[in-house]
Amino acid sequence: MRFRAKILDVACLNHFTRVINTIAKLAKTCTLRLTPDKLYFILTDKVANGGVSMWCELSQGNFFDEFQMEGVAAEHNEIYLELTPENLSRALKTAQNAKTVKIKLTNKHCPCLTVAVELPSLASSSRIVTHDIPVAVIPRRLWNDFKEPSVPDFDVSIYLPVLKTMKSVVERMKNLSNSIVIEANLNGEMNLKIETDLVSVTTHFKDLGNPPWVSDGDSQNSTQDRDPETMAEARVDIKKLQQLLAGQQVNPTKALCNIVSKRIVHFILLHEDVYLQYFIPALA
Template sequence: MRFRAGIQNISTFTKLVGSLSTLGNVAWLRMDDNDVRFTIIPEQGTQVWASVRDDHYLRRHALTLEIIFETYTIQSAAENNTINLEVPLQNLQRALRSAHNATSANIRLTKKENIPMLSLTIITNIQSSILANSGFDGATPTQIGQDGSHHANESEAGFGDDLRESSIGFTNRQERETTITQDIPVRVLAMASVEGIHQPRCREPDVHIVLPQLMQLKSISDRFTKLALASKAGTSVRSGFNDRIGPKLEMSANMHGCLKLKLKTDAMNITSTWTGLFNPELDPDHVGGEQGVAEHRSTKMRELGDSDGSSEEGWATVRIDGRDWSRVLSVGRLGGKVIACEYLRLRR
C-alpha cells in the first residue's frame, strides 16, 4: 500500500482542510487512481462529501487533482488502487499551516513503529539565527548540535505528532535550507468497513442558484440565529426548549436570481432578500439532453415568479438548523466572494 503526492498549492489545501474541520474532527479519506475524497458523517448535523478529482468535466467546475497536487502516485491491492484512511483534521490542518512558506512539500503514507502515518515533508529556507534564538516557527523548540543539525523536541511537538528536522545545506551564512517532516497518525480502514457507506441521494433540484458572498450570508445567518436564541432564552424552561437543537431558519430561492433568508418566531418575523443573483444553465449532458432540460423541474420553475421576488410563485423553500448552517458557511474561507456550485438543492 503506497501513496505519495507533491503539493503545489498548499494554501488551497490548507483552506480545504480548515473548512472541513469546522464541520467535524475526523474525516474518512478515500483515495484512488482518479479521486481524493474527504467525507464527514457526524452523528447529528450536515454530511460532507468533498472530492478532488481528475475529471475533464470537473476541471471547469470544481477542485481537481492538478490544482492541489503536482504529482500523485497511489498503489494498493484494492480495485482502482483504493486506500481508505481515518484522518484527524485538526492535526492535518496544523501540519499544513507549518508549510505555508515552504519552497516545496509532499505528503505520503508511511508507518512508524507499526502505526500508519501521513507524513508531510516540507523544504523551507529559514534564518539560522532565528532557529538558534526561538526555534522553528516559534512553535516547536529545537536543539542545535555541534554538526549544525537541528532536532525537534518530540515531547513538545504541539499535537502529539512526531516532528523531525534535519539540515540539508546552506545558501549563505544566515540562511539554512531545512527539511521538516510532521507525522499525523491515521487509521487504515478495511474496504468491508466502508463499502456500505454511500453518498445521500437527492432528487433533482427545483431551483439552482449561486449564493451571494458566503461571509456576508454567514454574518446575516449568525445574526438571525443569535436573535432566535435570545428570544428563546427567557422561555426555555417553560416551553421545554432544548438548547442542543438550534433555531430553524427558512431559506427560499427562485429561478430569477432571488434568495430569501427568513427567521420567524412568536416574537419576530425578519427576512433578508437578495436579488440579481445568477441561476446557472443546466448541462444537457447531465440531464438527458435538450429534452431533459425542457422537462426539468427548474425549467418549469423558471416560468413562474418574477425577478423582483414579489410573486409568491416559483419559490423552493427549505428549513435549516441555524447553527449547523453557520458551520457549513465556514467553507467561505476556500472562496471568499462566492461558492461555485452546480446546484443548490432546495426542496419544498
C-alpha cells in the same frame, strides 16, 4: 498499499492549505479517498438522522508536483483513510514558507499520514519538521458507504449571493434563533427568514439567477412545471449553515443551492480545481 506526494509550488501549497482549513471547519473527522487522479474528503453523517454530509473533490495534478499511490489491489487502485482534518490543518500551518512538503502513508505504531515540511535555513542543511497524523485504514468491504451523493430531485436551484454578505446576515440572525428558513424561487429570488414568538426578520436577495440544469431523463423535472414565483423552502439548523459560510477559505467562483422543500438544502461550491458539496437536512 502505498502513498506519497510532494508539493513544491508555494501557490499550490497555500491553496491546498486553504482547502484543508475549510474541511477542518466542516468536519471533526472525515474520510480521505485517494485515487491516481483525485483526492476526496467525504463526510457521510446520515442526513436522515439530522446530520450533514459533505463531498469535496480535488484533482491531484493541480496541487502536487509528485503523486504516487498503490491501492489495496490492482483492480481496486484506491485507498480510504479516516482522519481528523484539524490535525492535517495544524501540520500545514508550519509549512507557510516551506521549500517542499511531502506527505506519505507510514506505519508508526499505527497507520499515519506523515507530513514532512522542509523549511529554509541559514545553514547549508535544511530544517525538516515532521508531523505524524494517525489515520484508520477503511477496509474494502465498507467502501460502498462512501459513494458520491446524487444531486437530489430539487424543487428550486438558485445561485447564492456573495458568501461574505450571506455570512454576515446569518451571523446576526443566529443571535435570534436556532433555526433559519431558506426559501427561493425560479425568478432568482431568495429569502433568509427568522421567525420566533418575539420577532420576525427576513433578508431578501433578488436577481441571483437560476442554474440551467441539463436533465438526465426524468431528473430535475420537478422544476419544469413549477410556477416561477412559488417559493420552495426548508428550515435548517442555523449553526450548520453558519459553519459552512464561516469555514469558506477557497473563495468559490460559483456557488449555488438546491432546495428540496421541507427535506434538504444542497450546496455546491466550485473553484476551478475544487468541487465541494454540502447537504443540510431540514428540521421537522
